[in-house]
Amino acid sequence: MDVSSLSAWSKLSDILTSKSMTLNFLMLNAGIGPKGPWTDNQVFRKIFDTNFFGVVNGINTFHPHFADSKSKDQKSIVITGSKQGITNPPGNPAYNASKAAVKTTAEHLSYDLASTSPNTSVHLLVPGWTFTGLTGGGQTKEKPDGAWAPEQVADYLYKKMDEGKFYVICPDNDVxxxxxxxxxxxxxxxxxxxxxxxxxxxxxxxxxxxxxxxxxxx
Structure with a gap:
């Protein structure tokens, strides 16, 4: 689905409602990283529509599933951030800004749900160098020695979730x-x-x- 489209999220919500399903786990992971000059307004908009509003739309749509203070079920929301949204290296200001906004939004969501729904945990997943299709990986290429495989990131996330950590800052084989x-x-x-x-x-x-x-x- 197009995560930048709120109507697409609404359709997904309608499907769950029609099946009387309630979410216990939500992962907001979609992201893109094109680059453009300062004069290219569309690059900024495209990145924010996916990286930031893709997260906001998901939260807007499914917040009621996680904000029920009467529910005793353990629930979790995982939001994928980036080290570039924290240390802010040069090269792609639009991407960095979108991920900085994601970090701030996730922090506020964690704070608010801690009081309204204490059984819901929120986690900001910040991968290191990870070998995926988004980073140029593929079945025909070998993983660079410095990168982690996606399974390593997932295992690290599970470990930190078990420890009750919000910030999940993943290392890799280089850093x-x-x-x-x-x-x-x-x-x-x-x-x-x-x-x-x-x-x-x-x-x-x-x-x-x-x-x-x-x-x-x-």
């Missing part, structure tokens, strides 16, 4: 969890210490960022 945390802490420091944005990639900060993250203790 470990410690490195991810240091990069996120440096990124937040741009605001706290009033550095120029995206300082980790600016020439005047590169060496400082490298040394700081090497010395950083978690």
């Amino acid at each position: 470990n969890t410690e490195t991810d945390k240091k990069r996120m802490m440096w990124t937040m420091g741009d605001i706290v210490y009033e550095r120029q944005p995206m300082s980790r990639w600016r020439d005047e900060y590169k060496e400082e960022a490298k040394q700081a993250m090497e010395k950083m203790k978690l």
Whole structure:
């Protein structure tokens, strides 16, 4: 279905209603990542329609299935974010912005449902480098050594869900969890210490960022 179409979501909801089905698990995963120049308004709209409003439409449509405070069933909503929506590397501002919006939306959903439906858990899944069709993978190609297979991401998600974690920041075979945390802490420091944005990639900060993250203790 077209996740950017609210009417498509409504049709899906009607199918479930006609079969008297109630959802216990919802995963909002659809995403695209085309690139375009700052003058290409349609690229921004296309990315946000899928990456952000695809998530919002899913929440709008199925929120009643998960917000029932009387239900004793354990329910879960998993929303796929991206490290690019957290550390914000250069290269695709539209994609990064869409995933930053997804992160914020998921955080608010978790907060609100914690009080209205404590049996519903919300999780932000942030994969690392994963070998899928979206990232150029395929049956005729071998997985790069640095990438995780989709099954590894799924297993990591299940583990973190069992632990009750909201943030599921997946490592991969090139970037470990410690490195991810240091990069996120440096990124937040741009605001706290009033550095120029995206300082980790600016020439005047590169060496400082490298040394700081090497010395950083978690």
